[in-house]
Amino acid sequence: MSTSRVLISRCHRDTRQQATHIPTRTADEDELEGDEGTPLLVGERDVGVTEECEGSPLLRKEKNQNKYKQSEGDTMILGDKLHVVTVITAIYVPVSFIITYAIAVSNGHVEAGFPYISDTGTLPPESCIFGQLLNFGALIAAWNVYIRYKQIKATYLPVNRRGILRANTVAFILGLLTATGVSIVGNFQETNVIVVHIIGAFMAFGIGALYCFVQTGMSLKMPEVPGSTPFINKIRILLCVLDTVFFILTFSGTASSGIGNHIYHMRWASSEPGYAEHLVATISEWLMAIFIVMFFVTFYKEFRKFRLTSPQVVFDIKPEIGCDQLNHTEILGTEYVGQNNTGTSGSFP
Template identity: 50%
Template sequence: MPERLHKWLPVTIAIYLPVSFIITYSIAVANGNVAAGFPYISDTGTTPPESCVFGQLMNIGAVLDGVIIYIRYRQIQHFYEEPQCPKGMKRLNTTAYVIGILTVIGVSVVGNFQETNVRVVHLLGASLAFVVGFVYFLLQTVISFKVKGLKISGNTDNLRRLRVLLIVLDIIFLLLVGIFAVLVKMKAAGQNMPSRKWSTNNPGYSEHLVTTISEWLVAFVSVIYFSTFYTEFKHFSWRPPKVEYDNTTDTTLNAINVSTLT
């Protein structure tokens, strides 16, 4: 990876994931597998062939997210030895890193375990992606404020305010998803609820619409949060790992072969 290419990763993921959702949504609507409007994101990737496309796109997105999370971890790690570094930063940064990895695992699980095939695993993945993802963003916001005294280029007051706003919006939309999903079940209790093709004639349609729109907003807030790392990443250099060839083993084997022949 070129030294400065990593700074574009947060912007890339902010474009890549929404485009991925739009692609699978378009395929699902075109094939008549979901109703046009605001289905659940997972509904657009449940039925073949869009499920195959959805799974692959989510896997790529999870990898990109994972790289961003790792770079952010190493970036904060760089300041551990600074005298101004707050106490407990190592533990906080490591915790955020582990939680971030759980989040990207959730993204991959959502893409590969469709709700109609393995619902329990799919819901677990969604919880990791969205709920645990919120915890990751919360911890990163805390880190942003804690390292304020380190004068990290790009970690401005406006950036910290933006991150606070994003996590507030994230938790609001998450709560709306949970609350209105319950209201949908209560309102449509005892009646056949449509699997993926909702219409205005279905009981609980309004509540369902609030739930699905909130889910889409959670996804968009998440990718916007990842894009905020751009301002800090652009002030750091990221060099590829150095790979060296160790011929010690070959020399030893050659010596053994020579002694065997003699």
């Protein structure tokens, strides 16, 4: 018998069909069969399998097993080049802001000198583009958050560092909330649903800053993570401090500029009251966004030392399913569980 095996159910045939299609079992096969109804283990080179059984998803997976090895080829997108995700983040986010800024200025919807980021995506047509770009930006941010979460978990779960693992879960939740806030900002314009827009902005910048603080605190206690250096930790501390300062300046400048009087006409003139405070708030907002993006870039070196593989899916196959039913069954998992819950793992088909 071949060492590569799959679990298939015994074909239900009448006596004549069994005599025609099912070969005489060897002594090895008799040992593999347990109680009545237990799935039969058949090697990939065994003969006598019917045409219907050959077409089953389980046997199709067996034929491709050598091609898709979990240890080598079964990786996620950029699974062995995760540092590229930080580069994508550093390029995509500023380019998104510049695109909507250029459209808004060309249409005369905002002034050329430092409008709020949200103002550049408030009025159509740039509002549609802004929302779509930020949706992708939120997805990229969540991708960074997920990779970092899996990296820390893989490093410290075997040694049961409960404090770091709990902080890692908290950081993961904060990161997902930050990404959600980015999407909310893009889809709920300030001129339409101002309350939801402000909530999204607080999630993106406020909770985003909190995520950076938690990650920085964890980094100081995780020198064992491959790629982590004292210099990177110092950069993260600096970014957290700057992010906090500009977060305070953004909201205090917005409140003191009398923004309520200008919310529906976003073209500020230098002669208007509160213009100086307006500039402080808008410039601080742009810098705050840049610093959060830079924080994700600091994961570059650590992500280079880490590879992310596809998740495994486990499901049950009932022993009484025949070949006809197997032919119409979608086999999407990597582990096949029989009657006694003993599985055979493999790579994705």
